Amino acid sequence: MTELDRNIAEGIKSHFADVVLEARVQRDLRIVVTVEKEHILEVARYISSEVGFDHPASVAAVDYPMQGKIEVVYYIWSTSKRTFLALKTAIPRAEPKLNSLTPVWSGVDFHEREIYEMFGVSFTGHPNLRGLLLQEDWEGPPPLRKDFKLRTKLERG
Amino acid sequence: MQVSWGPQHPASGHLRFILDVDGDSVLNLEPDVGYTHRGIEKLTENRTYLQNIPVVERINSYCDATNTVLGYIEVVEELLECEVPERARFIRVIMAEMNRIASHLYWLCLMSISVGFETMLMWTMNERELFLDLFEMITGARITYSALRPGGVRYDIPHGFEEVATKYLNHFERRLKDYYKMIFENSTFRLRTIGVGSISSSDAIKLGLVGPCLRASGVATDVRKDEPYEVYQNFDFNIPVEKAGDAYARSLIRFHEMEESVSIIRQALRSIPEGPIRKRVPLVVPKGEAYSRVEAARGELGYYLVANGTDKPYRLKVSTPSFRNMAALPYITRNVTIADIPAIYMSLDLIPLDIDR
Amino acid sequence: MEWKRSFGLLTSILSFFASLALIFLNFIGPLLFSLQFYELIIKVAVFPGLMYISIFAILIIWFERKFLARVHLRIGPLHVGPMMGILQPIADFLKLMGKEIIVPDKAHKIVYNLAPIAVVAVSCSSIAFMPFGWVAPGKNWVIYETPYNLLIILILFTLHPLIIIAAGWGSNNKYSFIGAMRAAFQLLAYEVPMVFCIAGVAMMAGSLDLVRIVESQSKIWFGVVEPLGLIVFFISMMAELIRRPFDIPVAEQEIVFGYPTEYSGVQFMCFMMAEYVNLCVASLLLAGLFLGGWLGPAFLPPIIWFIIKSLIVCLFVIMGRATWPRLRMDQLLRVGWSLLIPLAILQIVIVLLLLLIFPTFPMWLGFRG
C-alpha cells in the first residue's frame, strides 16, 4: 500500500515540478501534497481526473497568526486507488482568498462555505458563498480564528 | 410559493429547509442549518485532551457517542504513538458495534415515523432500550458514555455481561425478522421509498456521500475494510451494497448492517483476550498533525488534529458524516413532492447535531 | 382574555346544539304537543342522536388509543377513570374546552370561525337519516324517516370537502392550505367509487332506501355476493374518513396537521369530533349495506347487532393506523382513479349481467320479495 502511495506522490511531484512544493507520504494511506495557492485549481483538476481522487472527505483550515497565514487542507479519498490524499495550501492571513474547488469536486460546497464563515477565507468561483452555521446577523471576527476570544466565563462564580 | 419546513416542525428536527413549492411538488430545496451549532471545534481548543472526550462526544451524543469518540481517540493515539492493550481494542469494537445498532434502531424509528408508521417507532425503541441497558452495564451511562480514553478504555466489561448480551442479541435477531416482515415487506413502505430520492454512484462519489448512503448507490467503501482500525481485521463480516441508491436501498443497507454488527459483537465476545485494559499515556501530545477516519453509524467520520506540543489541541476539525450527506439533499429533492421530503431526509439519516457541531 | 374563554365556551355549545337545531327546526311546529315530539326528543338527544354519538366518539377514541398501544407494545392511557384510563378522552375534552381560542391575525375571521361549527353540524346531521332497525313491527328507529336516506347521507358526505377547503383557506396558513387542497383532491376522488359501490347494492336490492336494502339481506349478505364492492367501499371509506394509510391531508410529518393546523381548543375539538362522528356514520353505512345491518340471531335486539357490526368495522379502520405507512398523494389518486373506480364499475357490470341473465336471481337469494 505504501508503495502505491509513494508512486502517486512522486507522480504528482514530477508532473507539477515547479508548483507542488512538497509531496510526501505521511504514513500508510496518507499522502500530503502542498501546493502554491495560485495553482491549486489546476493541481486539483489533475489529481481528480488523472490520478483518480474523486471522493472529497473534508476541508479544514488552520489559522497561524504568528506566521501570518491560514492553511487550507482538502482531504480526498480515491474510490479506485483506495488511498487518502491531503491537498494543502497556505494563504496570507491579511488577504484570505483562494480559488474554489467546487468545479472539481462539487461535494466541497458546504465545506467551503463553512471555512468562509469560520475563517473568513473567500473562495473565488464558489457558486453560493454565504454563511452556513452561524446566525444571519452574526457580527465580529470569524470565530475559529485564533484571535477570536471566547467571551463565556468558564469559571463558576 | 416558499414554505419554511422547520425548525419547528414535527419531522424536521433542528434544521430548516426552505422549499420552493408549486402546489405539492418541490422545485428547489435550500437547507438552512446551524440551529444546534455549539462551536465544538472552538471549545476543544480551550480544553485538554482528556477534557475533550465528553465535549466531542456531544457532536452526536444521542445516537452514536462511542463511534464519535473513537475517531477522536484514534487521532490522539496516532500522534501519541502509544500501544493499546488488545483487550481494550476488543471492548472498543464491542461498544462501537453496539452503538451502531442503537443508532440504526434510532434511525429506523425516525424513518418509519417520517412515512407515518408509528408501530415501528415503538418497536425499535424497545429494542434500543436493551442495548442502552447493555451500555449501562459496561459504562454506567446510557447515552453519553465517556468510556474511551487514549491508551485504552475506562471500564472493563463486567462480570456476567456476556450472558446478558447473548440473550439480548438472540432476542434482537428474532425481532429483526419481525421488522423485516413488518416494514421492509410492507407494500406501502415500499411504495413510499422505492425510487424516491435516488442518486447515481458517480453523483454520490462526486458529492462525497459516505456510509450507507454511498453503499446504497453501489460503491463498496467502508473504513472498517479499507483502513482497518482497532481489531476489525480479526473479524469476518460483509459490507452490504445495493445498486438502486434510493431511499429503500439506503434503508435496506442499514438493516443488513445491523445483522452484520450482531455477528461482529458475537465474534468479539467469543474471542476477547484477557489482559489489561488501559495504559498510561502522557497528557501532552507531541507536535504534529494527523487525520483519522472511523466508520461511524452514519458513515465515515474524520478528525483532523493539529497539535502544537501542549496539552490542548491547536485545531481539531471534525468532518461529520451527516454534514457530508447533506450535500446530496439539494440534488435529490428536485421535482419530488412535499410528502417525499421527510422520507428522503430521514433516509439520508441527517442528524442536525451532527451537521452543526 | 376572559371574553375569549367565554367565546370558546359559546362556540362549543353552539357546535353541539347546531345539529340539534338543524333537525329540530323542521319538526317543531306540527309535533310540538304530540307523543311523537317526545319520542323525537329522545331520539335526537339520546339514542341515535347526541348522546350516542358523543359516547361513541369517546369510547372509540379510548379504544383506538388503547388498541394501538397494545400493537405498539405499550400500555396506553392508564390513570384517568375507574378502569384502564377509560375517562382519558373526557379529560382531554375538558382540557380542550378550557383552552383559549386563538384566531390568527391574518385569518379570514368569519370563515375561520364558522368552519368548525359547520363541520360538526354537517357530520352530526347525517346520523339523523340513519335507520337503526325495527323496534316494533313496521316501525323503524330513525330520527327522520325518508326513502331517500342513503342519498341524503351521501350528499352530506360530499359537503365535507367544501368545509375543509373553507377551513384551510380561512386559516391563511400555507400548511393549512396545502392540506385543504389535498383533502379536496382526496375526498372528491374517493366519492366516486363509493357511490358506484352503493349503486351496485341498490341495483341488487332495487331500492335506495337503507331499510329496504338491509331487509333484503335476510338470506345472504351483500358483502358475500358482491365482495369486490365491499372491499372497494371499505377502502374508499377509509380515504373519506382520512384514516391512516390515507391521512394525507393531515399528514403530520409533511404539512404539520393540514387544514386544522391553526385551530386550537374547542375549535380543534370540533374537527376531531366531526372525524369520529363520520367514522360512526360510515361504519354504520358499511354494516348496513354489506354486512346485513341489524339482522342477526334473535338473542340480541336488532339495534345491538347493528352497533356490534359497526364496531367491528371500526376495529378494521383503526387497524389501518397500526399497519400501514401513509401513502403519497399521487399514489392515492392513482389507486382511486385507475384501480378502485374500474373495480367498482366491474362490480356494477357483474351485477347488471347477473340481473340480465338471471332476472329471478335477486328473488332467489331473497334480495327482493
Place this chain on the structure above:
Amino acid sequence: MVTSILRPLSMAFQHVFRRTFTVKYPFKVLKPAERYRGRLMLRSIDGCIGCGLCSWVCPTKAILVVQEAERKAPSLDLGRCCMCGLCVEICPSPLALTFTSAYELCEYDKERLIYQPWRLSQPPAEPPREYVRVKDIDEKRLISHGR
C-alpha cells in the same frame, strides 16, 4: 402484493396479545446498573484531601473547590454537570468522590442545583417503591419489565 398488504395486518394483530414493554414509571422504576453514574457524592468531607484535581479536570467547570470549615472541598453545580465521570476517575482519595444511583435531580430553584460540600456528602433520598428489571425473554410473548 396481497401478502405484502395482509402480512403486516396479521403481524399487528399478533402483537396485540404480546407483553407490553412499558414501566409504570412513578410507581415502578427501573433498577439502575451497579456502575450507574448518577449524582456525584462525597463519601465524606473528611476523606477529601482538597487537591482540586476534580475541579481542574472538569470539562464544564461544574466543580469548584470551596472553603468548608478548615479544609477545602468540592462543590458541584448540577446545572453544569454532564456526568462524564472524569472527576471520579481522577480523584486520588478512595474516600472522596463517587457516583450514586440517583437520577431524579430536578429542583424548583436554580440555586438548589448547586451542591455545597456538606450537601454533596449526603446520600440521596430514595423514596420507597418497586424496582424492576428486564425479566425474561420469551419468543412468543417477547420481553417485559418484570410483569
